Amino acid sequence: MPLFAIPFPMIDPVLVSVGPIAIRWYALAYVAGLLIGWWFAKRLAGNDALWGVVRRPAPEQIDDLILYVAFGVVLGGRIGYVLFYNPGYYLENPIEALQVWRGGMSFHGGLVGASLGVALFARARGLPAMPIFDLASAVAPIGLFFGRLANFINGELYGRVTDVSWAMVFPHGGPEPRHPSQLYQAALEGLALFILVQVLVRSGALKRAGLVGGAFLVGYAVCRIIGEEFREPDAQIGFLPGGFTMGMALSAPMLALGLVVIVLALKRPRPA
Template structure:
């Protein structure tokens, strides 16, 4: 007797016919993934300039000039790209890249780690702030307020690329991804875009309006804590990377790396609130 073939799920959304390449001219191609990074950096640069130009948010003159942010953009871009790629290579797929080291340089093929990019950005900002005599915690606050923009765009690009999809589900909004098998899956990229992008951005803007920039380090610490929580929640729906899988107790690598961010973030929130505000 022949086995019965499983019927396709009745409640599932077919994956939209997205092309991961926005436009191509000969061998040159502009991908949505790259555009997300560029858009996040440029929109973040624009917003930080506006924040620095508003003395009321700082309780007086801002501790840096808009022109400082023009130069900081290059440092931050290098920190994001180098740190994000290095983190992915070392933490998420070291076995493969140790055997194919040249592929580690092919950033355009995708494969970036937020936690690696976070560390790379922190290092870049510390070096830049010291070279200009800028208070590093105030620079952290500015950048932290704008990072959710890039996270939102990056998660949307993940969805367009049909990558980093979620676990198998029977919810009505499950999506059948072209490279995720026949089962509907959580569109976890969109969940993360909402949590890590929209929610964290709204939190940062409200905090800033309430005077958070007058307490150096507060916005940055709130972002670290908020991202750690948002990422941990998102990991409950996201399919773990196949080369790593689940860790002990059902944890994932994303959860493991987010836990220190939550702990350190809470410590620095308390530190920022204890110290007297500027102005």
């Protein structure tokens, strides 16, 4: 164990409160990710050179798309957390399943919800769904980055006990120094994944429907599996057989699906 540990910055999870109304960093992170993603998606949608002849939403249609995606992320993320991470507790306390502001969201559930939102939007607008999924995948790491920072501010989803010199003692993690795994995941799932998809976008990958979306699925799955090596498993679940975690188990089919999507995208004729 290290002789010293970096003190955890005690940041109040509530940014501003007025009477019974409280604005929390956790909720603000979701809002920031959606707003910045909305702005960036409009810029990408309006750049004809990136898409070629591929049909995609017009920039003004992104205003409606963000509503579909936001609703899907929140609803799917919460349902996924309830089903994957704590079904027994919420079966006994069903009302608390509706209290999203108390935390508890699953990325994999949010991904399913967002994908359904994309499919519904595409059907309503008469557009192909895959280019819209590519567009959403190109901006999704922005929200992931802010979400992991919010996890760090809340002192939740902390890492495993370690002796590295940058270990931290988290307020709810006992006296042992731990990996600041939320920051690792912000760097991997947010920054590194954003750079990956943007390199693909600027290389013309949006002209092959599904290529950016498939790369996002694979990239996130790999980053999540790496991050899970440093993250403390949820107390109510612990380790799965073989030393795996729930995050790893949910990311494995995501990795396989992403590879299939990439192969199918590359089999399509090369755009002029």
